[in-house]
Amino acid sequence: MKIEVWSDFVCPFCYIGKRRLEQAVENFAHKDNVQIEYKSFELDPTTPKDSTQSVHEMLASKYGMSVEEAKKMNEGMGQQAATVGLTYNFDNMVPTNTFDAHRLTHFAKTMGKDNELTEKLLYSYFTENKRLSDFDTLATIAEQSGLDREEALAVLRDENAYADDVRYDIRTAQEIGVRGVPFFVINQKYAISGAQPLETFTSALEKVWEEENQQ
Numbered sequence: 001m002k003i004e005v006w007s008d009f010v011c012p013f014c015y016i017g018k019r020r021l022e023q024a025v026e027n028f029a030h031k032d033n034v035q036i037e038y039k040s041f042e043l044d045p046t047t048p049k050d051s052t053q054s055v056h057e058m059l060a061s062k063y064g065m066s067v068e069e070a071k072k073m074n075e076g077m078g079q080q081a082a083t084v085g086l087t088y089n090f091d092n093m094v095p096t097n098t099f100d101a102h103r104l105t106h107f108a109k110t111m112g113k114d115n116e117l118t119e120k121l122l123y124s125y126f127t128e129n130k131r132l133s134d135f136d137t138l139a140t141i142a143e144q145s146g147l148d149r150e151e152a153l154a155v156l157r158d159e160n161a162y163a164d165d166v167r168y169d170i171r172t173a174q175e176i177g178v179r180g181v182p183f184f185v186i187n188q189k190y191a192i193s194g195a196q197p198l199e200t201f202t203s204a205l206e207k208v209w210e211e212e213n214q215q
Contacts, residue, residue, distance in 0.1 A: 001030070001033055001034045001035070001186065001187055001205070001208060001209065001212075002034075002035045002037065002186070002187055002188075003021070003025075003034065003035070003036045003037070003184060003185070003186050003187075004037050004039055004184070004185045004188075005017075005018070005021070005036060005037070005038050005039060005182060005183070005184050005185075006039045006040070006041040006169070006173050006178055006181050006182065006183040006184075007038060007039070007041060007118075007181045007182045007183075008040075008041050008042055008043045008098055008181055009098045009101050009102075009118075009121045009122055009125050009132055010043060010047075010095065010096065010098055010125060010132070011041075011043050011181055011182065012077050012081065012088065012126065013181070013182060013194060013195040014122070014181055014182040014195070015081065015086055015122045015126055016080060016081055016084055016086065016195040017182035017184070017194065017195035017196070018118075018119075018122065018182065019084035019085065019086060020084060020195060020196070020197070020198045020201055021036070021184065021201050022036075023084070023198055023201075024198055024201035024202045024204075024205055025201075025205065027202065028202070028205045028206070028209075030205075030209055034205070036115065037114075038105065038114060038115065038118045039169040039172070039173065040102040040105065040106070040165070040166040040169035040170060041169065041170060041173055041178070041181045041183075042097075042098060042099060042102070042170060043098075043181070045097070045099070047095050047096060047097045047098075048096075048097060049096060049097045049100075049133035050096075050131075050133070051094060051095045051096055053094075053095055054091075054093070054094065055074065055090055055093040055094065055095055056070040056071050056074060056090065056091075057070070058095045059073065059074065071090075074088075074090040075090070077090075078090060081126070086126065086127070087126070087127045088126045088127070089126070089127060089128075089129055092129040093125070093126070093129050094129065094131055096131050096132050096133040097133050098132055098133070099163075099166060100132075100133060100135070100138065100156055101121055101132045101133070101138060102166040102169075103155065103156070103161060103162040103163055103165070103166055104117065104138055104142060104152060104155060104156060104162075105117055105118060105121070106162035106165040106166060107147075107151075107152065107155045107161065107162055108142065108145065108147060111146075111147060113145050113146050113147055116145040116146060117141070117142060117145040117147070120141050120144055120145045121141060124137075124141050135153060135156045135157065136153075138152065138156055139152045139153045139156065176191075178193075179193075180193065180194070182194065182195060184201075184204075186204060186205070186208045187208055187212065189208075190204055190207070190208050192204055
């Protein structure tokens with residue numbers, strides 16, 4: 001069973017959805033038959049690499065609310081993250097462009113390290129508040145994920161490296177009607193949109209397994 005997951009590293013729902021999917025798979029009787037593959041998606045391709053806004057200010061600007069209202073919204077999101085064991089530190093979080101981080105993930109895929117890197121990038125952003133557009137920061141995260149630091153830097157410095165792979169994932173998402181992330185596709189036929197409750201993932205896994213094994 002293959003599960004494709006479109007997500008972005010600055011998407012708070014994506015990390016929560018990732019955890020819920022992982023919990024569902026862990027409790028699934030046929031978990032050894034499940035393969036999870038992460039796909040690239042950009043929440044906002046126009047976000048600058050070196051934004052000076054805080055994540056509260058960015059949210060306030062995007063939704064036409066006060067910074068205090070944005071802080072309350074983020075506080076609620078942090079509480080939701082805590083229910084799946086995640087720590088979100090919004091006060092020091094800085095919005096940034098993620099295109100290079102996605103390129104790096106496609107490089108990691110050629111080394112069989114994409115899932116490790118995906119997890120580390122999400123943790124680095126939401127918990128450690130690292131800027132995911134900084135090449136040295138990304139190279140360090142790559143190294144911590146089992147990749148060669150210099151090879152990672154070489155990929156990042158070549159702006160064309162794996163850029164088409166990122167665009168292909170984004171284009172595919174558009175073609176299948178993805179409007180927001182996280183977006184999960186099981187065996188290319190069963191879709192789940194958003195960070196749904198654990199039960200949704202559990203029942204989807206069981207339903208697809210039952211249907212395909214009856215056939």
